[in-house]
Amino acid sequence: MPMLGTRQGIHRSSQDYTPKIAAALRLIEQILVAREQVVVFSAFHDPLDTLSRYLNRAGVRHILLDGRTSQKSRGRQALEFRKGIESGIPIQLAGVESMSEGHDFYLASNAILLSFSWAWDKFEQAINRVHRMTSPKPVKVWSIVAEGTVDRRLESLLHEKGDSAELVLDGKLLGERTEEVNLAELLTSAASEFDESSKTIGETTLLDEWPALEERLRSAMTDWLRPAPVVTASVRANPFRSCLPRWKR
Secondary structure, three states: OOOOOOOOOOOOOOOOOOOHHHHHHHHHHHHHHHOOEEEEEEEOOOHHHHHHHHHHHHOEEEEOOOOOHHHHHHHHHHHHHOOHHOOOOEEEEEHHHHHHOOOOOOOOOEEEEEEEEOOOOHHHHHHHHHOOOOOOOOOEEEEEEOOOOHHHHHHHHHHHHHHHHHHHHHOOOOOOOOOOHHHHHHHHHHHHHHOOOOOOOEEEEHHHOOOOOHHHHHHHHHHHHHOOOOOOOOOOOOOHHHHOOOOOO
16 A cells, blocks of 8 residues: 655744635625625535634624535525515525525625636535516625635636537537546645735734624614615695695585
8 A cells, every 4th residue: 555645844833814704794794785695605614614603702693505415404494584584584604515406596796706616607606596587686696706816716616617608509619528537736826826925914914803703793683684674655745735625515
């Protein structure tokens, strides 16, 4: 049996509050202030679990639906979220594989792509759970991409797959073969493109900013749950009303 390499590589950060999680939470704050719903899609469990922990700390109501949740429970909770603001749930954390088909969240006007999937069709279907023909408001799709990481390469590959899929539908690329992407080559490419001199945000800075963001999220959640103010049309008095005769019965 061949021996495994013993060369020490770069360790994963010990902090779970990464720039991507911080960016997602800031977006969620904006969406709460706008009194809208959002579905956060991820191809992996870990980002959803981390985001859920920070939302719980801030008292932000949400549901987490992925392959670890039974199909019956996913259907029940998804149906409740579909009610829009009446559900009292502004955030849905969704696994791409389990929530990209058979659902309709037409009242949610935001989708956040937290981590990319290799399968373009699954990602496109996931976005289409929110972007419906019956959507009452314009739908905003937010892609969170970390510069200088494998995210940028994955994003590029997904765009290429999307463009190729559209061309195939037009009958222009029917003879083209798609080659599998080698993961080792992908990681090597991402490492070579990383610019250490570029401006990055330190983890300590992010952690220092979290308490203030936590309070803003808590306040935004409270405001989101409050009934929307009722706007009544003003009624102009009829200046001739008092001049009308009063008929006796």
